[in-house]
Amino acid sequence: MPLRAKVASSVSRTAGALSRAAGRGDGSVIGGWLGLKIDPDLLAHLAAGRAIALISGTNGKTTTTRLTTAAVGVLGPVATNSFGANMPTGHTSALAKAGNTPYAVLEVDEHYLSQVLDATNPHVVALLNLSRDQLDRAKEVAMMAQLWRSALVRHPQVRVVANADDPMVVWSVTPPVVQGQYVQGPQVTWFSAGQRWHDDSWVCPECGSTIQRNGEQWWCSGCPMRRPQPHWVVEDDGVLDPGGAWHKVTLQLPGRVNIGNAATALAVAAEFGVRPVDAVYRLRDVASIAGRYAQVQRDGRNIRLLLAKNPASWLEAFDMADEAPTLLSINARDPDGLDTSWLFDVDFSPLRGRQVLITGDRAYDLAVRLTVNDVPFQHVRTFAAAVAEVPPGRLEVIANYTAFQDIRAELDRVN
Incomplete structure (x- = not known):
């Protein structure tokens, strides 16, 4: 790294350690904030040379990040923002603290995905879902999907693991048509974990027609957009992989939704070359997530x-x-x-x-x-x-x- 980046990284680590020692928090924000003040490109410098996965969505980011970190850990040390500081300051602090790990799995606030994509040039991005959240200050759901879509168009080389059950997510990774030609989009691996919440996806973001549903299938009544065929599927208490093999998922975390999060983690880990049969055993060690489920x-x-x-x-x-x-x-x-x-x-x-x-x-x-x-x-x-x-x-x-x-x-x- 350039000298300024090395100094900024050292300051970031020191500030985080002092914050923890003083009992003022885990240091995951202040360390990154100071580091970026010294070198605004510090996140990009720290990301260089690492194989990175970004995990984003409205719900389930922290849990899926923890599960993915465990799965990718089959390959070696993994840097991650385990305390849930999911904006660039948190990412910078996490990478600075971790040192030279070959891999990183970072939870990303959905509003910051575009910025973090540009800074980190990740190997894979996982898109979980989009639903209403803090609408007094956050963007409307279709606006967020448009931001994701615009960001992904700029990174056609990135692999995307996306939720086939969420029409907003599917649309966000579908390449737009410009002057009658499809823009090149990313390569997509689809997962299906079921979607119980439908109230933010009754209207097609492409044409404004209604979304129709029949069981797990959905389709637009006015244009060709429909649910893609998933490669990874939650089935009973396990996950079907793209080859048709079923893997039992044993978790300490409650609820079917966390089996879906585990399916996402296995799909992301597979993009790094981790076999599901090796990764699935790592998932059972994940318990409380930042106090959740404790x-x-x-x-x-x-x-x-x-x-x-x-x-x-x-x-x-x-x-x-x-x-x-x-x-x-x-x-x-x-x-x-x-x-x-x-x-x-x-x-x-x-x-x-x-x-x-x-x-x-x-x-x-x-x-x-x-x-x-x-x-x-x-x-x-x-x-x-x-x-x-x-x-x-x-x-x-x-x-x-x-x-x-x-x-x-x-x-x-x-x-």
Whole structure:
């Protein structure tokens, strides 16, 4: 690397280490921020010479990144932003901290995918899904798909692993037509993990006609766009690879959605030459992801933490949660998005019949939504009060970003 990049990388590592030593965080943002201030091209310099995978989408990025890192780890050391700092500062910090690893797997915020593509020139990009998320400040879903499409056109050499079940993702990797000619697009490997959330893909982004569905198949009623034939498919509790071999997936993570994340990880690892039969055993070692799915014992209760940040992820959280007392916690601070109207896009009816408690800064917004959905609930002021209100046994906790962090901090103080 140039001298400036070497100095910037050293400063990045030192700042991150000081931040961790001072208990001010994991250093994954401040280190990258300082490094990029010294050398704005530091991310590109750190990425050079590595085989890199980028993982992006609205939901499942952090978990899929962790699973992919485990799968690619068959080949050797892998740099990754394991704490979820998924913007260029986090990527820079992760690569600087890791040193000269031959491989890197980076979670990328969907808004920054274009910028990170340009900086890192990755070997493969995995595109998981696109759905509404923090619409008070984020782009509308079709606009995000257009940004992805424009970015991928500039990188036709990159391999893409994409979700065949999401029309927005499929359109984003489909080469556009310019003056009657298709622009060269990337090579695509399709995976199918099922898509339970459809409310952001009823309208074709290509022609504006309605998307029709029949089982797992979907197609546009007004143009040729339709679901491509997937190469990797979730089947029962395993994954079918492109050769037709079935691989049982054993995970410590709950829910069918995580088998889908595992299928994506296997598909990405295969682009690096990792055989599924070698990678699948690595996946079983992945447990809690930055506190998500963590299980903690407290006062005779087995408390499991589930993060849900938007309608699509709340739907999956209900699928993961056991039939047990459930605490819902909602905030609307800056990392969450300030608009809570999305609560009315969530169907809370799966919670009927169980003990439901609510808390958080915006508990009253949640109370209105549950009342409309005819779900009885009890409002509690604190997490400790919620624990006291449920009998010994399982307590499921579903919370959005800052509410989740508040509860994690409370559990850490006690334990």
